[in-house]
Amino acid sequence: MRILVTGAKGQVGCCLVEQLKDKVELLAIDRDELDITNELAVIETVQAFKPHIIINAAAHTAVDKAEEEVELSYAINRDGPEHLAFAAQSVGAAILHISTDYVFEGNKVGEYAETDTTSPQGVYGESKLAGEIAVAKACDKHIILRTAWVFGENGNNFVKTMLRLGATRDELSIVGDQFGGPTYAGDIAKALIQIAKCISLSDSVDYGIYHYAGLPHVSWCEFAEVIFDSAVKQNVISQKPSLTSITTEQYPTPAKRPSNSRLSTDKIKQTFSVEACDWKAALNNIKAYVG
Template sequence: MKILVTGANGQVGYCLQQQLREQGWDFVALTRTELDISDSVAVNSAVAQYQPDIIINAAAYTAVDKAEQEQALAYAINRDGPANLARAAKDNGAAILHISTDYVFAGDATGTYSENDPTAPQGVYGKSKLEGEEAVAAINDKHIILRTAWVFGEHGNNFVKTMIRLGNSRDTLGIVADQEGGPTYAGDIANALLSIAKHYATGNTTPWGTYHYAGLPHISWFGFAQHIFAQVEKAALYNKAIPQLNAITTADYPTPAKRPANSKLDCSKLENAFGIAPSDWQSALKNISTYNS
């Protein structure tokens, strides 16, 4: 089995490369510079050249606020790109594993979101990602769409790294406390995708479709920040006191794109189908010094 990874420089793509290498997979990992997934000719050429059995699409336009202005670019990467990959995969007999987001939901429900709940994205980012999902599902029967949320890791930009950086230069930080979700470690997402790939590679009947994968326990951004700085203090990363954290509301911190108040995803379908447990983000934070770059 050969795997083709797109978006190799992203948070999940970076972890996928590490794990694929460690596990001895036959794989090719391409950055956006090496493969623009919105270019159908380039995608067809790459898939024909590498002949993968599985394509893992970790490429995405994730600048949530900028997407409101850069709509064409967001749709090109988040909708057209996955469509191109799904079509090329189908034409070559390959499966596609595609990463999506909690932003496909309105975020105003109570409880957790299941895969069957109605979608209602509130901004361009979420809308473009939903249309990407729909394209993948319509084009290639052999697909897994993996929705995740609040992704963080050692590589790239994310909330954990931002907190560490800001906390080292400020004495107080205001953190939104009325949005809740499940922080998800990028390395765990990569592991989940490869677990699905192994299931397929070993000839098992694969229950294709849409799944949720995120972290537990659910928490607010404010609570997440408290956990982050508890680990920062424990690891003595600073030559100063950790900042005072002040809980603020979404209204106190307006952004061009609306954020979901509820990003809590029900991950039981994935666990039942593949035996993959939710991300343990608290364990991932114990190596806090690896995020300090």
């Protein structure tokens, strides 16, 4: 099986490369090797490699910067995925594309299902939704994987920020009225690879949109509690800082955050036998997130 991974140096991309190397014929590229917003370059790369599956882990994920970098956000989150999807269609490949909880308004009671109405509240979510639509139109064999609250050993994320702050501060104020399922990048990679295997082994695949995220659902403040408990237990920090739960209004940001990012993972479990991410287990080696 030949797999092309874009965004290979990102949080999920690094995990994909680590899990796929030596197991498939792999072409893993990042933006310094392929600008996915360059349609001609994408077509040339795909036509030359002729992958069976393209996994697009490239994205403009700076949520607040996106409010100013509108053109760049749409170029990376909509146009790039569209180019990859068209190229996939041209060689008969499937495309697996990562999306986000930000496509929803974030005010629903309970978990969001794949069939729920989308209503993004900012440029990041709008550009990612545009990417979903573009991918679905351009390639018949597409899987759109929406996820949320991604963290991992690579790149910038909430776990790393908490560990950095916790090492120098005795008290921290963390938002407690936004809820979601933290999701380990390595488990997202594992889910994508499981889907890729299913595609390679079957002519009958239920293509479309799927949700993949972690359980149990928590607030950011509750997530921080678990991070610091793990860090103290594993001697990464000597003392847990005192945490104060604050409201979204008390921590204003340029882009609006969803108050509810809970994603239902029932469909992906039923279709591909992929279990929800056990994010607490992903913190068992918390030293890997330091530095």
